[in-house]
Amino acid sequence: MKPGDRYLKIVEWSDEDRCYVGSCPGLMLGGIHGDDETRVYAELCQAVEEWIAIYAQDGMPLPPPTAGKDYSGKFVVRVGRELHRELAIHALRAGVSLNTYCARVLRDGRTPCGSEALALAGNVLLLREKREAYRVAKTRREK
Secondary structure (H helix, E strand, O other): OOHHHHOOOEEEEEOOOOEEEEEOOOOOOOOEEEOOHHHHHHHHHHHHHHHHHHHHHOOOOOOOOOOOOOOOOOOOOOOOHHHHHHHHHHHHHHOOOHHHHHHHHHHHOOOOOOHHHHHHHHHHHHHHHHHHHHHHHHHHHHO
16 A cells, blocks of 8 residues: 555546646645546646655655545534524424534535535525425415
């Protein structure tokens, strides 16, 4: 096993760059760009080994490995009192726990776009909640 095998390597298409971009988060800055996904991956693997050699030459310890990590499914997010309140209210409106609501927002908003996608996912869920609230209110009025 080479030292570079301990680090996660990601190659994905970038609409913005209109090419494949390879990166190794946690180990190296920047990325590898190219039109051929396989070639970008090969160049990325070579760059990772070069970064590891630079760490060794500089006498610096390597960052913790990122490949093969086992995730527990739990993490703590500090969001501030106001956002906590808003999320709790949305969860109540949706009739689910705060944990379930937040997991749903994160799952449905999961894209490379990051916070913009999460905001959009939150808005989509809010619209769904409003539609459901209107439906319930209309049903009650009709009775």
